[in-house]
Amino acid sequence: MIRHISACLALILFSLPAFAFETRATxxxxxxxxxxxxxxxxxxxxxxxxxxxxxxxxxxxxxxxxxxxxxxxxxxxxxxxxxxxxxxxxxxxxxxxxxxxxxxxxxxxxxxxxxxxxxxxxxxxxxxxxxxxxxxxxxxxxxxxxxxxxxxxxxxxxxxxxxxxxxxxxxxxxxxxxxxxxxxxxxxxxxxxxxxxxxxxxxxxxxxxxxxxxxxxxxxxxxxxxxxxxxxxxxxxxxxxxxxxxxxxxxxxxxxxxxxxxxxxxxxxxxQFSQRSLGKAGTQLAEAPVSMGMAQTVGLELKEELSVLAPVAGGQEMQAEVIYKGPFRAPISKGDELAELVLTREGLSEIRVPLVASEAVGPGGFMVKITAAVRHLLARLNAGPQDAS
Structure with missing residues (x-):
């Protein structure tokens, strides 16, 4: 499992309330x-x-x-x-x-x-x-x-x-x-x-x-x-x-x-809360590695428009992570669901949003496969006899 914090997500951090509603209800x-x-x-x-x-x-x-x-x-x-x-x-x-x-x-x-x-x-x-x-x-x-x-x-x-x-x-x-x-x-x-x-x-x-x-x-x-x-x-x-x-x-x-x-x-x-749009459908937030493909990475974009509640009062910031298991093996179709954007804020529920491939990545040709095989062999050799067994 890879946890990737994308730099472009800094745009969506905002303040959180320092207090919650105190109810008399049981x-x-x-x-x-x-x-x-x-x-x-x-x-x-x-x-x-x-x-x-x-x-x-x-x-x-x-x-x-x-x-x-x-x-x-x-x-x-x-x-x-x-x-x-x-x-x-x-x-x-x-x-x-x-x-x-x-x-x-x-x-x-x-x-x-x-x-x-x-x-x-x-x-x-x-x-x-x-x-x-x-x-x-x-x-x-x-x-x-x-x-x-x-x-x-x-x-x-x-x-x-x-x-x-x-x-x-x-x-x-x-x-x-x-x-x-x-x-x-x-x-x-x-x-x-x-x-x-x-x-x-x-x-x-x-x-x-x-x-x-x-x-x-x-x-x-x-x-x-x-x-x-x-x-x-x-x-x-x-x-x-x-x-x-x-x-x-x-x-x-x-x-x-x-x-x-x-x-x-x-x-x-x-x-105490206002709704904010953090990105429209198709907004690319991160990239993920690709194996055996015509490209080495694939973009990860929002599947749907992302709206969250922004508390009016000040407090702590939202944390954002892009989580996926990679690298992804080609072929990859545009729109394939590959990752999740996870937003966490103290005092409020976690938000999980699917991220999809922003473009198609076709399978690599003969040279790509040869290069990948060589890299895999070198990695095993460099790992030493115990790890390579």
Whole structure:
């Protein structure tokens, strides 16, 4: 493994912040989605009771089912699902559904997102469960979460009602939020809706509990949560300009603390960091040796435009290395992925970026091969009898 620090990378070094955000939350995670930079991680991988924030997993699987369509065992938005006695048995936040009635999938989705309906989650769960029970759907949720890389999540129900074994980490919740935003842009605007009056049943229960949606800071999702065991939490996201931030807070002690901490996190993420382009696709950063080729080196260039977050405050510098295993044997095609640019900064997550061949290098002719063979023979002879054996 060769670690090569290219001189031209000196252009991209910049200052780092001397401080991090001090959160009151038991666990917290902040991700700059645009660059993939983790800005804050506190107890990020500790499985904790997620309360209603785990409804995002039920929503993700409902979105997948709608995308599959009814013909492939999924759902459609205008389909009406039956409300069971079990769905009605939940207390807490509710759509106030009635046993035996049928409710459109589209209304159930809004009932989960805006009203945080425990009953609406159970209706969706029973419809998609392999055995028709909510617990059967919860097992399916756990399996799907593992497939998505959510390794610290297990589910015992569809809505976050306190139950042994129902746990998620804040990193998993952020991963899930990112997948919802990325995989289902057609459904994501639902998370920004501030009101939903279902059948005008309970006019006082029509408002979205997300405290950030009306503050004008770019917030457009996703889900609050609260139980006495879990405390107050929020999976949130906000977009300002071309940047989007996803954050998760868990374990706060009041509605007011959740609102204040969430707003502070968003303001910190956008005000203390700015996005900078360090090079466009095709910018050559280094060279690597080539064996048995028409050229002795090959250029290493950025495969895609490279943007990173530059903290506003002063501090330590970024370190940059180009890492590859070489020399590379010809032939080499333009665009072959040969190396990685690794950027490290104290207090922030490491960034790894692929570097590709900037040009093709064809195989060398007869003389190149003869020269290479002679060099190899001389190297063995000069190494001495012990090393040459």
């Amino acid at each position: 666990a917290a995670y902040v991700l700059d989605q645009t660059t993939g930079t983790v800005l804050l991680a506190k107890n990020a991988d500790t499985p904790l009771p997620p309360a209603s924030m785990s409804k995002l997993m039920t929503l993700y699987m409902a979105f997948e089912a709608i995308e599959r369509g009814k013909e492939d065992g999924g759902l459609n938005l205008v389909e009406e699902l039956p409300v069971s006695q079990h769905a009605m048995s939940y207390g807490g936040s509710s759509m106030f559904l009635r046993s035996g009635e049928r409710v459109k999938v589209e209304d159930l989705l809004r009932g989960i997102i805006v009203l945080s309906g425990n009953d609406a989650c159970a209706v969706i769960a029973e419809a998609l469960s392999p055995d028709g029970t909510e617990y059967g759907f919860a097992r399916l949720m756990t399996q799907r979460a593992q497939q998505l890389g959510m390794t610290n999540s297990t589910f015992a129900n569809s809505n976050g009602w306190p139950q042994a074994g129902h746990l998620m980490s804040v990193r998993d919740l952020a991963l899930l939020a990112n997948r919802i935003i990325t995989d289902f842009p057609q459904f994501y605007p639902l998370f920004a809706e501030t009101e939903f009056e279902f059948d005008n049943r309970v006019p006082s229960n029509k408002s979205n509990r997300n405290p950030l949606l009306t503050l004008g800071i770019g917030a457009d999702g996703l889900k609050t949560g609260h139980t006495s065991e879990a405390g107050y939490g929020l999976v949130g996201s906000a977009k300002q300009g071309d940047r989007r931030v996803i954050f998760v807070l868990s374990g706060l002690d009041s509605v007011a603390a959740r609102a204040q901490e969430s707003e502070s996190i968003v303001n910190w993420a956008f005000r």
